[in-house]
Amino acid sequence: MRCPSCGHSESKVVDSRPSEDGATIRRRRECLECGHRFTTYERLGDSPLIVIKSDGSSEVYDREKLMRGLLIACAKRPISPEQVATLIESIESELRNASKNEIKSKELGDMALVRLAKLDDVAYVRFASVYKDFQNIEEFAAALEGMS
């Protein structure tokens, strides 16, 4: 749960209550670094996010896989692994806030692109030029490895 203001990873919960849909808990958190207060919606229990690929097949969302693809796109660019982790957390938090249980792989890719665009043009272009044509991150990663 990173602070949206400064990116610090530790926060304390100042208030906690079930949200109206009953499936998530709404938490008010306070950043231990800068004191910024923010709200998170945390999924109850363990309902995994399902990623639907363009061929219609689906798989359980795999953070490590997305991380690998992004790290490769960011290779030799001035982006730290921590920034990539923050980017992924931001995607996950948007998905949680939207109470989504499934997402198309293309939407997931687009969410990554929007964020990548703010970090680095080269990483954005690498991710954009290859990701859209691929069924999954493994193919994407293999292609990018071939490009470098």
Ligand SMILES: [Zn+2]
């Ligand atoms: Zn902060």
